[in-house]
Every structure is written in structure tokens, then in C-alpha cells.
């Protein structure tokens with residue numbers, strides 16, 4: 518089975534640049550999930566058929582609240598779901614729980630990130646649509662989760678009942694191959710693709726093997 522691919526745009530790209538990157542990804546595979554800044558969702562869902570996720574949403578209700586990203590707002594812009602609890606946007610367990618509830622009410626899927634097996638086990642109980650294991654110390658680096666933490670990926674596949682993805686430092690097709698062999702259904706990537714001179718080439722290379 519083809520691995521599920523998640524591309525996190527982070528804040529590396531926004532506006533016109535984010536839309537251009539999304540269009541390039543759309544040409545390669547429309548099943549790829551992309552995580553973009555809330556301000557880019559509307560334009561990107563208009564311009565592509567990709568599954569667009571917000572990189573975060575808040576749990577505030579509609580009304581007297583200033584500067585929050587509401588699940589309803591990103592849903593109106595046609596986002597499919599939201600990332601939550603990424604290591605670069607960590608939430609307390611209670612806030613995560615509340616935000617997941619709000620996402621459900623708004624009809625948004627949730628992709629929740631975990632930094633350890635212990636955290637993944639806790640998050641699994643909340644029944645997210647997707648669970649992604651990313652060791653924070655490897656995020657944005659050149660050593661991948663597959664190279665550095667094969668034991669943890671294996672442990673996850675033994676201890677977690679739900680399907681999961683892995684991410685951090687993924688930069689070649691061997692990284693993807695190892696992750697899938699050890700039990701992940703897909704991978705999350707950012708810098709290797711988003712900051713590549715030729716993102717399409719890099720993406721094709723990543724998905725060339727399994």
C-alpha cells in the first residue's frame with residue numbers, strides 16, 4: 518500500500534509561495550495531506566484538490582474572543598482537518614482534549630502529534646483521526662526518525678492499536694521505506710520538501726520506493 522504523505526508547510530512559505538507549492542504537490546498526488554497556515558487555507562482549497570489541514574485551531578467558541586482560529590472558520594474555508602499538538606505548537610492535555618471536541622463539532626478531522634510512546638498512548642485514547650510520532654529533537658534536522666529511532670517506531674507498532682505516521686528529519690526514500698517496514702502507515706515531512714530547490718523532484722524521490 519502506498520504510504521500516506523503529510524507535508525507540513527510550517528511558516529516556511531505563505532501567501533503566493535504556499536499556493537504555488539500546493540499546486541506542484543497537487544500535480545503529483547491529490548491524496549497528499551498538506552498542513553498550511555490558516556490564512557492560506559481558502560486560496561489553497563480553491564486552487565487544488567489536496568486534503569488541506571490547518572496547522573492549528575483554537576478551542577474558543579464563536580463570540581467575544583479576539584485573534585483565535587476557530588474550527589468553524591477553517592471548515593468554512595474548506596479545510597478537511599487540523600493538526601494539533603505539534604511539538605512546535607504544544608498544548609496541555611486538557612486543551613488538546615477540548616480542541617479535539619470542538620473540531621468534532623465543526624466536522625474537522627484531527628491529526629494529533631506525539632513526542633513519545635507515552636504521549637502517543639495517552640493521545641490514542643482521545644481517538645484522533647491520525648496520530649503522528651515526531652521526536653522533537655530531530656525535527657528540521659538531517660537525521661531522520663527512521664535512522665535514529667527505529668526501536669521507538671517498532672515499539673509504537675506493538676503498543677498502539679490505531680494506525681500511525683512518523684516524522685522528523687525525513688529526507689530520502691530509505692527513511693520512508695524503514696518507517697513503513699517498522700509499522701507506520703505514512704510519514705510527515707517539512708523542510709526536505711518545502712525548502713527544496715525543486716520540491717516536486719524531492720517529493721517524487723521520497724515516494725519512489727515503497
Ligand code: G3P
Nearest residue numbers: 525656657685686707708
Ligand atoms: O510535521 C512535520 C515536521 O515537523 C517534520 O519536519 O523538517 O523534520 O521534515 P522536518
